Amino acid sequence: MTETRGRLANRRIALGITGSIAAYKAIELIRILQTEGADVRVLMTPSAVEFIGTLTVETLSRHPVDSDLLSLQGDGRIGHIAAAHDVEAIVVAPATAHWLGAMANGLASDTITAACLATSVPVVVAPAMDGGMYSHPATQANVARLREFGYEIVDPENGVLASGMTGQGRLAALTRIVDAVVEALDGAPAAVTLPAAAMPAGFAAxxxxxxxxxxxxxxxxxxxxxxxxxxxxxxxxxxxxxxxxxxxxxxxxxxxxxxxxxxxxxxxxxxxxxxxxxxxxxxxxxxxxxxxxxxxxxxxxxxxxxxxxxxxxxxxxxxxxxxxxxxxxxxxxxxxxxxxxxxxxxxxxxxxxxxxxxxxxxxxxxxxxxxxxxxxxxxxxxxxxxxxxxxxxxxxxxxxxxxxxxxxxxxxxxxxxxxxxxxxxxxxxxxxxxxxxxxxxxxxxxxxxxxxxxxxxxAGAADNAPNPEAPVSVEAGR
Ligand SMILES: Cc1cc2nc3c(=O)[nH]c(=O)nc-3n(C[C@H](O)[C@H](O)[C@H](O)COP(=O)(O)O)c2cc1C
Missing domain, CATH: 3.40.50.10300 (CoaB-like)
Structure with missing residues (x-):
């Protein structure tokens, strides 16, 4: 069952996962997007598949993962074109330096770049990489180019990186990414019909x-x-x-x-x-x-x-x-x-x-x-x-x-x-x-x-319950 009450209720979202060490966080992102009501289908680069595989992702999303640009879907459709037209937003998280470069230059060598090129829906991108990689002028130029396309960039955060060094490169908090998706869709009418996809039982509303x-x-x-x-x-x-x-x-x-x-x-x-x-x-x-x-x-x-x-x-x-x-x-x-x-x-x-x-x-x-x-x-x-x-x-x-x-x-x-x-x-x-x-x-x-x-x-959920917004005057043990 798809959650019908969250901020993304009835929304169809494509999540693009690329080959960053932070790819495992995308699993949790699927779950949060679903809890917000979204039907999530996942596109992955071959590197991302190397990092986290597809089994968990397919089980949680209840959709096959599209990671192979050159193979057709079970129904004969071209996966990335179907994704481009079937969804209401694409979020790429984590996005590698390599993917940013490919996207900035329109190089459709994976299903995510191909879907982004083919779509007209909002695209949200959350980069994640080593601090030096992110601050490099090449990456910064690629990020700037993506902004010119109208893509929403969720800046990576400062912190300890996989290398043990600190810098700006950590994938943004998942809640920030979800907020950016909600914001990107704000104003666009929600889809009326729901696809048949269901939330996995463990995460059902x-x-x-x-x-x-x-x-x-x-x-x-x-x-x-x-x-x-x-x-x-x-x-x-x-x-x-x-x-x-x-x-x-x-x-x-x-x-x-x-x-x-x-x-x-x-x-x-x-x-x-x-x-x-x-x-x-x-x-x-x-x-x-x-x-x-x-x-x-x-x-x-x-x-x-x-x-x-x-x-x-x-x-x-x-x-x-x-x-x-x-x-x-x-x-x-x-x-x-x-x-x-x-x-x-x-x-x-x-x-x-x-x-x-x-x-x-x-x-x-x-x-x-x-x-x-x-x-x-x-x-x-x-x-x-x-x-x-x-x-x-x-x-x-x-x-x-x-x-x-x-x-x-x-x-x-x-x-x-x-x-x-x-x-x-x-x-x-x-x-x-x-x-x-x-x-x-x-x-x-x-x-x-x-x-x-x-x-x-x-407030007043129970008789005598303190108003949570009022100053507290009771003492422990009284
Ligand atoms: C252990 C490991 C971790 C990596 N983490 C990142 C990362 O966080 N960000 C990044 O841009 N590249 C990272 N890379 C390099 C990418 O995996 C590499 O550039 C790959 O070609 C990206 O492919 P994709 O963009 O098609 O997914 C990592 C590589 C390794 C071996």
């Missing part, structure tokens, strides 16, 4: 009206500012980890995943692309989220690391709501242990994933300043005194703390009473709310932090 709850969520989404997370990628961790003792038993916890899943649902409803890193859970994750299932702390760590490569995190917001074990058995038996004479279990501490991820994200951001919003959940017992210390020690922007021993506020409940600790505001104690309402108010604060606006319909 939530159904609009299959249950009353979903209908309510969908109608709320028609509110003017419903899309305040559109173009953002939110990674949420949820559920509990399970550390094996032997092939049968594990050290686990009582997490059901409800809180993190509520955050994922809320983020989806607000237009975000959502990846859910999901441990043990007993509630259904939302259809629209891209699911990554994890079992142990080590698997959660690997999943988080995959989204925080050295050259920068692949998300705008990270919300870590999973209950991650603090300990794991030092030795795991490879056979089921018998009752025998009992069992002495030696436990070792697990890595602190919140602190580690914050450190990685900030290290990558060092060169270019801003970093994604980082939020951790802290399950406390009794008072929440440790939460402010955690906020500082973990290096995150917000800690959402709750007392899991309080009735209605622990594992498996539908409600939660939390206090939000933030680096830029006094602690804010929320009343007992449904987990979905907690998610909503939390994301309101995250949106403000991202520099967006808060949806007007969320």
């Amino acid at each position: 939530q159904p609009v009206d299959s249950t009353p709850a979903e209908s309510a969520a969908a109608s709320r989404m028609t509110a003017p500012s419903r899309n305040d997370l559109a173009g953002r990628h939110v990674v949420v961790t949820a559920g509990g980890t399970a550390e094996p003792i032997d092939p049968v038993r594990f050290v686990g916890n009582r997490s059901t995943g409800k809180m993190g899943i509520a955050v994922a649902e809320e983020a989806l409803d607000r237009g975000a692309a959502v990846t859910l890193l999901l441990g043990h859970h007993s509630v259904e994750p939302p259809d629209g989220a891209h699911l990554v299932h994890v079992e142990t702390v080590a698997e959660m760590q690997a999943a988080l690391r995959a989204f925080t490569p050295p050259e920068g995190p692949l998300f705008n917001i990270l919300i870590m709501a999973a209950a991650v074990s603090d300990f794991r058995p030092r030795h795991v038996a490879d056979r089921k242990l018998g009752r025998g004479h009992g069992l002495k279990l030696e436990l070792e501490p697990t890595p602190d994933l919140l602190a580690e991820t914050a450190e990685r994200v900030k290290a990558a951001a060092g060169a270019h300043g801003r970093h994604p919003v980082l939020v951790g959940f802290a399950a406390e017992v009794g008072d929440l005194d440790r939460a402010s210390e955690k906020l500082r020690a973990k290096g995150v922007d917000m800690i959402v703390a709750n007392d899991v021993t309080e009735e209605g506020s622990g594992f498996g409940t539908d409600t939660n009473r939390v206090t939000i600790y933030a680096t830029d505001a006094p602690p804010e104690q929320l009343p007992m709310l449904s987990k979905r309402e907690v998610a909503e108010l939390l994301l309101d604060r995250v949106v403000v932090r991202l520099g967006g606006t808060v949806r007007p319909d969320t």
Whole structure:
């Protein structure tokens, strides 16, 4: 199903991927464009195919990739000419120095240049390369020529490059590229008929009206500012980890995943692309989220690391709501242990994933300043005194703390009473709310932090809920 609610709803976009080290980011770009409602078909240069292959791209886009200029489509049409006429915009990301040169000179030696030459729709180009390559007069002249064609250039950013050096050459943030596509199409009427292409199941939008709850969520989404997370990628961790003792038993916890899943649902409803890193859970994750299932702390760590490569995190917001074990058995038996004479279990501490991820994200951001919003959940017992210390020690922007021993506020409940600790505001104690309402108010604060606006319909989402725009006067633990 194609998303019908985003800023690119019903739009047909061609994405051209060229042979840059940043080609892997185009995979995520497909997903964000789809979350914005676009039907994305992909053209690739042979070099890009060398870098990332076509399987993932074809699976995600639900269209065959056109990378061979000299072969015809299955229906006998010429691929790049069909693309030139079937789409409403072409975005080339990443664009190599070589491709810029070919395009500037009208050399139709790959399907992307050929489609750009044949089309009359807007073209958005996001270059990515080594800083020296980008600043070279030849590249600059090519970029200037493309601007003369009326192409929108999304300038690369300053930062650490694949070579380890710094300079201007990093592919622009994907949200900037998506914004440029939206802007390029602004004013052009949206296509009325949708092609048969569907979003991949893992990235499908939530159904609009299959249950009353979903209908309510969908109608709320028609509110003017419903899309305040559109173009953002939110990674949420949820559920509990399970550390094996032997092939049968594990050290686990009582997490059901409800809180993190509520955050994922809320983020989806607000237009975000959502990846859910999901441990043990007993509630259904939302259809629209891209699911990554994890079992142990080590698997959660690997999943988080995959989204925080050295050259920068692949998300705008990270919300870590999973209950991650603090300990794991030092030795795991490879056979089921018998009752025998009992069992002495030696436990070792697990890595602190919140602190580690914050450190990685900030290290990558060092060169270019801003970093994604980082939020951790802290399950406390009794008072929440440790939460402010955690906020500082973990290096995150917000800690959402709750007392899991309080009735209605622990594992498996539908409600939660939390206090939000933030680096830029006094602690804010929320009343007992449904987990979905907690998610909503939390994301309101995250949106403000991202520099967006808060949806007007969320103030008063619950009785006594603080107005997110009003000064905060409540104290922690009161
Ligand atoms: C590991 C590696 C990374 C590269 N990254 C880039 C890059 O980021 N930008 C770029 O302009 N060229 C890069 N190149 C060079 C291009 O791959 C090369 O110029 C290729 O011919 C581009 O082909 P295309 O423009 O047809 O895709 C890289 C080459 C290698 C081996």
